[in-house]
Amino acid sequence: MKGVVCSEAGRLVYREDLPEPVRGEGEAIVAIRRIGICGTDLHAYQGNQPYFTYPRILGHELSGVIEEIGDNPEGLRVGDQVSMIPYLHCGNCGACLSGKTNCCRSMRVLGVHLDGGMRERISVPVSHLFRMEGLSLDQAALLEPLAIGAHALNRSGLHPGVRALVIGAGPIGLGVMAMAAASGSEVAAMDVNADRLAFAKSWAKSVHAVLATESPKDRLLEWNDGELPSVVIDATGNLRSMTDAFGLVGHGGSLVYVGLVNGDITFNDPDFHARELTLLSSRNATREDFRRVADAVTSSKVDLNAYITHRCTLDRMTEQFDAWLKPESCVVKAIVEIN
Incomplete structure (x- = not known):
């Protein structure tokens, strides 16, 4: 499987030998199609991101297509296009039980505490998938930063x-x-x-x-x-x-x-x-925040297409990343495509 690994601060490595994800109970295998580049990714690359260890597959602004899934209460099926909520909460701590899943005591964030989506496929809990309704792959990947x-x-x-x-x-x-x-x-x-x-x-x-x-x-x-x-x-x-x-x-x-x-x-x-x-x-976001952003985008109150200023393919990303860090590149939001 192809992907990009941040092996240490200042070093990204494009690989074609990453292990395939294994679908666990309550999870789905999603083929990644779009990856938004976030400040968290840039800070991790520069070596100044809290809560971070190396090596790590970056990427938490994600959209894709479900390739494998079992029966699930959300009614999601193979072929559905989805956005991903990257904050994996425990569901049992005081914060989760009070509805504050965004600051779970045992929070694990894709691309920060766990390997993220800068690769061809990933296994994600079905509960953290968000079916795209009226959204493009680009828009679905960028729900996360606006949800924050x-x-x-x-x-x-x-x-x-x-x-x-x-x-x-x-x-x-x-x-x-x-x-x-x-x-x-x-x-x-x-x-x-x-x-x-x-x-x-x-x-x-x-x-x-x-x-x-x-x-x-x-x-x-x-x-x-x-x-x-x-x-x-x-x-x-x-x-x-x-x-x-x-x-x-x-x-x-x-x-x-x-x-x-x-x-x-x-x-x-x-x-x-x-x-x-x-x-x-203010930390992360809840599912309700994602819904609020999706509604704003589908009602044309927010134009996410104009938010994207730079893009490239996964195999070209390592050579683009340093340029995106330079102020003169005028990057607002960069997005990586996997087709």
């Missing part, structure tokens, strides 16, 4: 009529912006890259752009009638940005970290208390 954004929005409590700031116009931040706009909220996008801000306005329908290097606090006060936003979502995964974000939240507001950094974040407690801020983390 949808979950962050749910955590934030953002609702129509409330203005929000989303820091970081990378793939996850753009997904947060797009889902917020689809729900009727006004969003300011903030980034260090003017081209990404332009994309945020055109694709994610952010109504205001803030260049992080040009007095962002002043720009936000001008935009929001002298008040800082009551909801700020940081999707950068950058320690400096995540620390500075505290200073951009209005009194009584909420700061949500959807980006993850491998380090410690500190803040001034008197200031934190004076503004009675709420600090929240």
Whole structure:
């Protein structure tokens, strides 16, 4: 079987001798057709991804076609095109029993804790397959990054009529912006890259752009009638940005970290208390978040086709990966095809 292995930090190896997956009880064999490239993959390749060990087959933004499956309550059959929910939860811990499967105590994520889908076939629990209805293979693979954004929005409590700031116009931040706009909220996008801000306005329908290097606090006060936003979502995964974000939240507001950094974040407690801020983390997504994104895509509120800026085939991926890391490549979302 063909696939790509991240054998160590900085090294991807294309192989044609990977073992075939074995279908376990309650699982299905899925032929992978599309793989979205995520920041997690890039960070793992660079050697700065938490929860990660090598060697590892990357890939958790996935869609494909069922090749083998048994009787199942979902009614899935051979030949069905599916998206995959890559967060394998235990179903028995306190978080799972309370419906928070996204932060299961024994969480295993495909492509992070377990080998992922950057290969021709994979065995996946049937419970984590999502039948594609009205979606293309490209769209189905990209439900996952927008579901992360949808979950962050749910955590934030953002609702129509409330203005929000989303820091970081990378793939996850753009997904947060797009889902917020689809729900009727006004969003300011903030980034260090003017081209990404332009994309945020055109694709994610952010109504205001803030260049992080040009007095962002002043720009936000001008935009929001002298008040800082009551909801700020940081999707950068950058320690400096995540620390500075505290200073951009209005009194009584909420700061949500959807980006993850491998380090410690500190803040001034008197200031934190004076503004009675709420600090929240947001991890992964639930099946309901996937459904919310699928509905937004099928109703044309979010255009996932325009989200894709780069693509290649599996056998060419190792030679493309380093180029995708360079800012001048202007990658928003890259996708790998297996036909």
